Amino acid sequence: MHYILTIILLVTSIYAKAKEFSVVIDEPFNNSLLDVTENHDRTVSAVGFVKTQNNITSKKGTTYTNAFDYLSSISNTHGSQIHLVKVDNQANITLRKSVKLQNFNEPVSILKTPEDGHYIGGYTLDGSLLILKLDQNGNTIFTKVFGTSNYDKMSNLVLLKDGGVLAIGSSATTRSQNDKLFESGLGLNDIFISRFSKDGAKLWSKKFGTEHDDKGVDAVEANDGSIVVLSQTNYDRFKNISIMRLTENGDKTWLHHYKNEKLTTPYKIIKLKNNNFVVSLSQEDEMHKQQIRLIKFDIQKNILLDKTIHTTYASALRDIKEYSDSKLIGVGYVSDTYNRDGLAMLLDSEFNMLQQEHFGEENYDEFSAVKILHNSQAVAVGVHTDKESQESNMWLVKLNKDISIAQIAPKVTDFYKELCRVFKDEIKSHKLTIKEDLSIRFIDKNLYFKTAQYILTEDQEKFLNIFAKKLFPFLYAHKVFINTLEINGHTSSEWAETNFTSNYLLNEKLSMNRSYHTLAYMFKNQDIETQNWLSSIIKGSGLSYSKRVMFDEKEDKEKSRRVSFKIILK
Structure with missing residues (x-):
């Protein structure tokens, strides 16, 4: 599936509303x-x-006999x-x-x-x-x-x-x-x-x-x-x-x-x-x-x-810092006869200039x-x-690291509302739910796993295709704000004829397999550019039965056998 063109063209309301992170006091x-x-x-x-x-001011009623004494009294006010x-x-x-x-x-x-x-x-x-x-x-x-x-x-x-x-x-x-x-x-x-x-x-x-x-x-x-x-x-x-x-x-x-x-x-x-x-x-x-x-x-x-x-205009870097990859960022000023701007410059370890940007107005x-x-x-x-x-x-x-000006990070509530808008059809048809902490859970019974199973069914693969086609472009459009996409596997607590230790460890392995197979299916169906981006944010994990779905204080074993997603912002 080739989503890059879709990703580039997609501009959601959060991104459109985003403002530059510049604070003037x-x-x-x-x-x-x-x-x-x-x-x-x-x-x-x-x-x-x-x-x-x-x-600390001069005393009231003080009379000065000359201007110099008066100016001295107010010079440090x-x-x-x-x-x-x-x-x-x-x-x-x-x-x-x-x-x-x-x-x-x-x-x-x-x-x-x-x-x-x-x-x-x-x-x-x-x-x-x-x-x-x-x-x-x-x-x-x-x-x-x-x-x-x-x-x-x-x-x-x-x-x-x-x-x-x-x-x-x-x-x-x-x-x-x-x-x-x-x-x-x-x-x-x-x-x-x-x-x-x-x-x-x-x-x-x-x-x-x-x-x-x-x-x-x-x-x-x-x-x-x-x-x-x-x-x-x-x-x-x-x-x-x-x-x-x-x-x-x-x-x-x-x-x-x-x-x-x-x-x-x-x-x-x-x-x-x-x-x-x-x-x-x-x-x-x-x-x-x-x-x-x-x-x-x-x-x-x-x-x-x-x-x-050498730069076209007079310039200086008043401060420099080193990134973990040995690149340097420097800031200072660039000026001509009539104007001075803030200067940001990105350099490699050999002091070759990779990028420079000027910031400010005509002053x-x-x-x-x-x-x-x-x-x-x-x-x-x-x-x-x-x-x-x-x-x-x-x-x-x-x-940003490319020294472009960053956008103000969206509030989680704004991000939640926009995510619900993207998946409004799936929410309405009771395929999934989204919480305000940006966690996503599948609720259609055809999307749950059978007991002890982790291989994806045809229904699960079909829905994951639809899900990924909406989720990945949305995240890419807001990639400057995204820290992690978690894919978590879950199980119910059952496992026949085992002690507690074996019960937990077997369920942990099963939950990890569910997470891995879901992640692998979604990942391998992307082009190489999308895969490179996903590799920087995606995280798979197995949670065994630690997050069981409960109803009336009883475990709903069918609904517990699932994968869930969570978006973590920077």
Whole structure:
């Protein structure tokens, strides 16, 4: 049976009604989402900032003798506060909460805790570093404020294998002999790294850098517990990068400095599954246009691959992640003279571009971070600016693995209603029933199995042909939402002259045979393309007599000898 043409042409009402998974949160003034993670219940949490008003204001009745004193009194009344957003699979915002701190602040990253809460890393706008631990409802468990006596800024917060975190950023040079951490700075700004235990205790803080202006950008933990750090050095008109390896105690093992005459900006470092590393950069070309550059290297700083990805417009990947098949997804921006769009790019393990997509309108849009989800979809966050607006908004977009924008998952009730519509004739003629949990049971007596039998009858085969011709195109049309199609075999509890153990095991084998023969008949009658798709979702199992059909508290043995189906959504 060749259903592919039917499948391609079939567009059901659920799919037609489906909307793109793009969430824009509009608040007064500029705001943004900066990082995102997935929760245990498959929702996603993103962190960003919104503008708010400081409750600490000047006293009423104060008289100012000059404008400068007055402006000073109101200069810190408005600023940023860390903002947590949680979004479910239907693109509903289920939680929004600002973390109220005395000083204005912004986040840089969000991490999961084992308790399904979050670590949030950030900094105050007056120069302190922050680590917050929140529960799953966004309530603050603890707040760590740390740093030097100078102006500090965090770039990223990294989760370590021991449950602790590593904060990386920059610190202004200190010349104070009273600073217990340093007697003197290394340059204008230095790389600043602090390590904390899983209980929030600071284990160490260290500075690194050159006589120039240095900034810690990102870091990642290697398999042996050492830490590989990505940093940036600014001098004259150049921005060059450095990669440094530290022991778990923060002692420098090696440093590799990449000098060139082209403006280079580092964004992200990740560890691959093969224990090598990839750095994402942007670098000016001969036309002074930023292009994507990716470098792969090993733990001994040997360069394995260095590739520039040339695009028509200026572009950069601000974040990259690796799929289980070694492909990479990157997000960032692409821009021309008048417009900037969010950029998503799919690459193979050799950094060959497989696909790229631009997202946004005729204004300023950009992605800051991406997270690969459990089902191989990804979620990207950043900023979106409406066409006629001058203010940026928080933005969250879910992507399929081919980096097309995902559709909002249908509600189970909507899916149930559409499934009932597809099988309305079979329901009306009492061939089958469908429950709201998307389970399907045959109820025509000609579709039950005889005692101890599992070979399909002519009536069963005939109905399975009709059933498959409707079910498979329906599932394929909604394949982005389908996780599993279960085919379960069942038996009655009877088995003559056996003990309990033999009774159960013989019925288990019989139920598995019923499931297998039903699955095999439906599967082998499809063309190869349909079979390839079915192999990714179909699951056969035998349930023995654990799900017997009961009537008036008595087993209906005839109706118990059956197969059933269940659709499980992502």
